[in-house]
Amino acid sequence: MTPRQLTIRLIVLATAILGLNYIIWRWMVSINWEAWWIAIPLVLAETYSLLDSLLFGVTMWRYKQRDTPLPPPAGLTVDVFITTYNEPFDLVMGTARAAKNIAYPHRTWILDDGNRADLRAIAEAEGIGWITRSDDWANRPRHAKAGNLNNALLATDGEFMLILDADQVPDPKILDNTLGYFNNRRMALVQTPQVFVNVPPNDPLGSQAPLFYGPIQQGKDGWNAAFFCGSNAIIRREALMQLGVMRYVSETELALNKALKTADKVVAKAGRQLGPGQERLASALSTLATDLQQVRRELNEGQAIADVTYRFQERVDAVARNLVAEDFAALHAELNSIEGLSRTIDVDGSLAVVDDVALDRLSQRDWSPLGAVETVRVLIDSVNAEKAGEAQAVMPLATISVTEDMATCMRLHSLGWESAYHHERLADGLAPEDLDSMLTQRLRWAQGTMQVMFRENPFMQKGLSLAQRLMYVATMWSYLSGFAAVAYIAAPVIYLILGILPVQSLSNEFFLRLIPFLVINQILFLVVGRGVKTWRGQQYSLALFPTWIKSVTSAFGNVFLGRDLDFRVTPKTLQARSRLPWHLVRPQLIAMAVLALAAVVGVIRLLLGQGDLLGSSVNFVWIAFDLLIFSVVIEAVRYPGYDAWLNSNKKKEGNP
Template sequence: MVWRWLFSVNWSAAWISVPLVMVETYSLVDAFLFGLTMWKLRVRDTPPAPPEDLTVDVFITTYNEPIDLVMTTARAASRISYPHKTWILDDGGRHAMKSAAESAGIGYITRSPDWENHRRHAKAGNLNNALAATQGEFLLILDADQVPEPGIVHSMLGHFANEKVALVQTPQWFHNVTDEDILGSQAPLFYGPIQQGKDGWNAAFFCGSNAMIRREALMQIGITGYVQGVRTTVRQTLRAADKVIARARTEHAATGPHVFQALEEVEMAVRNARKDLHDNRPVASITYDFQRKVDAAARSIVTADVASLQADLDEIGRLSGDNRTVFIDDATIDRLAQRDWSPIGAIKSVRKMVQALDVDRSDEAIPVMPMATNSVTEDMATCMRLHTQGWESVYHHEIQAKGLAPEDLRTMLTQRLRWAQGTMQVFFRENPLLQNGLSAGQRLMYFSTMWSYLSGFAAVVYIAAPIIFLCFGVLPVAAFSVDFFARLIPFLVVNQILFFVAARGRKTWRGQQYSIALFPVWIKACTTAAANVIFGRDLGFAVTPKTRQGDGPPWSLIRPQLVAIAALVIAAVTGLIRMFVGAGAPAGTLVNIAWVAFDLVLLSVIIRAALYKGYTPTEDGEK
């Protein structure tokens, strides 16, 4: 790559040559991060048998999945051999679901009234609501379709003999997938070498289902998150206080010196509160002292105005010959200072500052949210917070539950988009490279997953570069010389050897295809997540459907890929014609046609996926 940057960039066509060398650099970093993950691959021994006196809650999360499907999972969960309590967490609040659960003797939890008119936070909110209603020391979390084996708790609970372990994750495996796995659902590379590699760095991920979590660890990060959220609110309020005070001075310039004096007192209180926050004084003490000073300032304004009013009333009484004195006591002044309808305009500005310091988090249904609510993939965000607090995670490489994979391309695209959006939300909000408490290895393990979703932008360049050369003869490199191939070919070969060695016989080709073929999804995920974090645009939360959606191939959903395929074919034909008429260099043309062929092989999976008609039982027999 040093050679590429210094000696091979075609600066006369920098508009394409520079993006190309940039994405090549991106790919090198991606390969490095993958190799680093594999470097500490950990294969764990069988954990010790757990004690029999631990309390376990099994949570089955559901929103609108078919009731029969949920009950199949719930009945299997109720047969888990370790003593436990099974709960259906019905975020849809369905009466039929409740009746089915009660008939089977299975616990049923839906949102409490506290959630009315508050943000629901999708699956994270559902789990947080259930945490507040249960007491189990350990939580087994299952999606509605993930049917558990009877021994699932026994196989995982022993890892918690290490008191530092907060999370144990097992693979997600799907029984409605053929060996060909056209939609790339099984992810054998991730639920295997990648998770085992991350486990070696104490960074195995929570994947939302088929995982067991220690309640104590969740509650710790919930309380820590609450404190950090309150401190952030206080910091933001104090940062905006100067503008509030300046506006109050402007609006009430003619009200008298007592208003300016009161506002100066508030300004001093702001400075002191900032200093106290910087010195890590308890937030409760800071807000209490600050609010007392603001109340005192507001009361001084009222006292001064009432004193003036008292003098006016006394003068009126004297002039009218009435010797009685109109008297307003301290209690009256306090009531005036508290009333929102107070005619003293400066109080409104002061009151806004007081109300902004909301340590009760009245905007949320419950103040403490153990499961992270800042991303549509609450699992990764929660796991990273556990790691920042010093907790450990375990990847237990044993299939202990079997679920349902998407049965059509439309559903798969919905699922992959949500995963990617959530991951990038975490990246923009809580960049792991900047998080205190994470080790260097943990930072890179989280960052590598987030980095991988930038591949959508790289794919556009990799597709465009050969098209530009074959159609217009624009060289993206100085020359396709021996020097170029002597460096490129070894990199490509070693990169494939890395995947082959790491996979240990597992099929990884489908994953490589989709890393390029889903480039519009990855780009949309990055841009929409950025818009959500920066501009507050809503992403929503799409539950992955468990049945086939629609009839016929969803060609409209893969229009960018179809355009790319057509452009690559046209470019190949154009390049061959240019070469035969002497307008194109033979070496460069052949290299780029090979490049086009490789791109077409990668992208072809999206057409097969669009034509896929779903899993049928006969295919299972063929397996």
């Protein structure tokens, strides 16, 4: 253990002890129950912040600075993928030309999701490969960037792939400096930092992330949980393909088991409704029940799902032909009328997706024998192993969220694969140049993370170590900060305007417990960062509270309520505007106005002898801190873009 690691661990322990000492006391002693409506939200926000600090401390506990890897062996085959949709040709080709000049032997491909013939002609004229979606993707889910990469995986065969966004210009030695990690046969992924060249030193949009692409990734790396961040990463094809095949098998088996359980219920319920003299119908249902048991036996024997379901469908068709003819069109109309099935019935009459709510409704309806037979046929057909509803049966990169990186990496870790974070700048990217683009990007990142949390909670995933679960949860947890921010804004406003204190009193005990925790927490950031500028990131973690709240609510609506997400690709160039976009930060401006008004009211109440000097002073400082945090949004709205900033800076320095 290095002296630096020992120092970090001692500070982490001190942070945990002081933080728990404070928050336990807050819950046990200091809550003002007469004002529970603000006291409880505030202590919950403080508890959230403590847990956030503890998760950060756990991350830093295994802080890891890797040695330079051994040189890669000769002869590895590498595909360099440059993903693009609608970015300008010159931007895409600038990255592609730099990728072509990477020193280690490789093939360069532009993955053009926009299917632009002109871009293809330019690329191929320069000896650069061009791939777009195959015809199999027509009228099927496209899955954004994940779909683009999955399509390219089946069109190429390199042992490794370097994934680059269209604006990430690689260094010629990016492969030479990273492929050596793959001498470890269990290494699936190597992530390098994302650094942006079009950002002023004051970083008004908070684009650089030196704390994440540094100490945080190095901390996660110590727990074998370094994240895949979507670009500037090298991945082993074998790991991805194993992941894709295993997910395909497990998801198909899960869907089939759900369908079989529902089919059993449908057949049993239809049988109970039969009366005397309906032996022929009872025999048909009995045959169907026996066939369902045979399906289970064949699956337990390890027979192929496609073969088992195909034979079952033939037997179901035979049962149906022996029953009295019915109006199948009316029956299908009834199936389609069930909410949850109407959006999942495919064009050929089969279910495109097995919907749990729809399955439950199917099992509860009263079906005629013929209706039961046809319902079972549709259910089993819904999990056709060929996955007719998708362009590809195997999807190695995760498609469960608007960002493919986190879920894919978590799945790789759950299979026992390893990842590494290589802390060296090996690509130069372009950050959003206006507030609207930045907010679009941050919202998509946050929505993708929350979708993963709701769909594949790390604590529910098999194969992950406890530390890996905590590393994923720590990132997901951070996006809940928007709700805590509301309490932190409201508490000082309520005190200064109404004189209501959310704690029993501002006693010496309160300050002796709170201040040491706040100080040691900041010391942890300073020691971990060691010269890294983290203030801008701390500002935006609070200042973007409306974006974080929207990410949680919209992702929840998408996952549990089936609502669409407002997905937009982040523009890579400055967007034209006729006026300053103050509307984009309206909630923050309202919060600032309310905070300022509360400060004015607090001063007036003090002058009138209605306020407590100590309580008011504490809350004045609190409000000043909040306003300082929120001031970044004013700077962001006024930011003219990098080129304009550069020209303005040159004029100030007297340069032409």
